[in-house]
Amino acid sequence: MRILVVEDERRLATAVKWGLESHGFVVDVVHNGPDALWAAEENEYAAILLDIMLPGLNGYKVCAALRQSGDTTPIMMLTAKDGEYDEAEGLDTGADDYLTKPFSYVVLVARLRALLRRGGAPVAPVEIGDLVVDPAARTCRRGDQAIDLTAREFAVLECLARRPDVVVTKREILEQVWDANYDGEVNVVEVHVSALRRKIDQPFGRQSLQTVRGMGYRLTGRHV
Template sequence: MRLLIVEDSPALGRDLQAALSRDGHAVDLAGDGAQALAFAGAYAYDVLVLDLMLPKVDGWEVLQRIKQGQGAPGVLVLSARDQVTDRVQALNLGADDYLVKPFAYDELLARILAVSRRGGSQLPLLVAGALEVDPRARLARVDGSVLALTPKEYGLLETLLSQRGTVLARGALFEHLYDAQSEASDKVIEVLVSTLRGKLARAGLPDLIETRRGYGYVIAA
């Protein structure tokens, strides 16, 4: 899942980016509202985690402008503003959820996943024959046995399976799995596909991921 953290506290922003990246997400960080709008215009995000008190362009305007666009991402407002009127205003402007600071990281992560499911970017359970992928637990199982996947391998498998039957180009997969600051090239997707295929083959699913030469990768419908 690709996330954008919009937070003007450098320390909190970096902590959130690091924690969510460790959980296998591609995470970009914007320190003000203008940068947030630029990121949102350049990349397709599943969820924005949005502070309201921002320099340059405040969070209220960011929320309103993002939600006016087509294919708008889910938005979780994360703010120290704890009045009911603030929550109501944010929800009326299109926010999908509202979490007050200070917060527990586990709750934040659960709410991000809930917002992503609400937007249709993740399904409760993804199944392909003996393979089951549970986005909430971030686990993949074959015949009930858990596959030992790295966060990126899991993210690749979930992305392909959630769009089963759709050929996804290497560049599109890279953009979904890696943040804007990544120094890797999109050729890393070939390595990920190779290692994931190896683990699936050892679990009895050698032909699950197909290569469409010149187009990309697909898990056939």
């Protein structure tokens, strides 16, 4: 899942990005209000973590502007303030949750996943033949056999599983699984797809992860 972090404290933003990525999220980071509005308009995010004290446009105004534009992306406000009136103002502008700094990453991830569930994000298990991908639990199994995947492998698989029997291009996978600043070789996708095949297909005699030459990859349950 792709998350937008809006935080002007750059060290904290980097730490939050690292923490969320270690749990399998894809994270974009911006540091001011105007950039937050631009990023939210240009990209599709599962959720937005939004600091209140931002340069250019504070978090309250960013949240209100997003809601007025019809953007329903779940928003969690992050702030160093601690008071019921601050929380009330954040919720009144359209935020869905509120977390006061300092916070632990365990709490942040738990609250974020709860927010995604409440926000209607597609976190229900996906079944492709006998392959079951569970985005909420971050687990994968073939029948009753659990399959151990790295965070990045799971993210690639989840990207494909959300669109079963549809060809997904390498560029689309890069945009969803790697962050917006990635400028490396698209061959990194091939590397992870090959690793996935060795784990989800080859041991079970399956060919569910298919290459469509010149187009991309397709995950199917039709030929399992």
